Amino acid sequence: MMTHPEAAVDRALAAAQVINARRKVYGETQAQKLAYYAQAWSLVWDGRPLFPNRIEAWQMGPVIASLRHGLPTIEQTPPVGVFADSEMATLNAVTDYYGAMGGGELAELTHREEPWLEAWGDRPQNEKGNDPISLDTMRRFYTRMALRGEGPRRPPMPTATAPDEEIARIAADTSRRWAKTLAILGS
Numbered sequence: 210m211m212t213h214p215e216a217a218v219d220r221a222l223a224a225a226q227v228i229n230a231r232r233k234v235y236g237e238t239q240a241q242k243l244a245y246y247a248q249a250w251s252l253v254w255d256g257r258p259l260f261p262n263r264i265e266a267w268q269m270g271p272v273i274a275s276l277r278h279g280l281p282t283i284e285q286t287p288p289v290g291v292f293a294d295s296e297m298a299t300l301n302a303v304t305d306y307y308g309a310m311g312g313g314e315l316a317e318l319t320h321r322e323e324p325w326l327e328a329w330g331d332r333p334q335n336e337k338g339n340d341p342i343s344l345d346t347m348r349r350f351y352t353r354m355a356l357r358g359e360g361p362r363r364p365p366m367p368t369a370t371a372p373d374e375e376i377a378r379i380a381a382d383t384s385r386r387w388a389k390t391l392a393i394l395g396s
Contacts, residue, residue, distance in 0.1 A: 218288055218291050219262070219275055220262070220291060221260040221276055222275065222276060223260075223287055223292070224248075224259055224260055224300060225280070225283045226283055226284075226285055226286070226288075227287045227292065228244065228300060228304045230286065230287055231300070231301060231308070232305075235311065237277070237280050237312070238313065239311060239312035239315060240276065240280055240312075241269075241272050241276060242270060242307070242315035242319060243304065243307055243308065244273055246303045246306075246307050246315075247299060248264065248347070250299055250302065250351060250360070251296065251299050252347055253363075254295075254364075255295055255296065258344060262276075264347075265328070265340060265341055266328035266342050268334065270319035271342055295364075298364030302361045302363070303361055306360065306361035322350060323346060323350040324342045324347045327342075327343065328341065328343065328346075
């Protein structure tokens with residue numbers, strides 16, 4: 210059975226490698242939080258997770274458990290072709306916005322934000338935890354931030370380079386396909 214080459218790639222680790230290649234990451238806490246924020250803003254801007262890895266509420270903030278053991282490889286060159294252009298733009302925007310913050314500062318920031326607070330619940334700060342952080346809560350919280358003009362700026366979307374004839378053909382096909390429905394709705 211043939212497997213897709215990307216199937217073996219840990220996308221959370223690849224995201225951390227891309228972040229580290231753009232701006233040197235110092236320590237696990239910083240790497241964890243930057244990968245967390247990349248996931249959060251991908252949910253907001255692209256409407257889908259950047260990686261499938263579970264994010265958990267730990268004492269020091271959000272943690273991607275699979276990165277706990279993969280961080281020594283963060284210094285490696287990121288694999289090519291894992292992320293689409295829009296995903297790379299998200300990684301770059303998040304790194305540019307949050308990358309100057311140290312691990313402790315990022316942990317404090319996440320402790321004031323709804324996704325970690327909701328998953329952590331009312332347990333004391335000195336306890337341990339590993340409850341999942343909801344992607345829906347992340348999407349809602351960071352979307353509200355974006356609507357208030359807070360957080361990183363959405364990177365420009367890649368532009369289509371289709372020739373005018375191709376665009377005209379797609380528009381004509383769409384018009385034909387919907388003509389009857391539009392006629393009914395117009396009556």
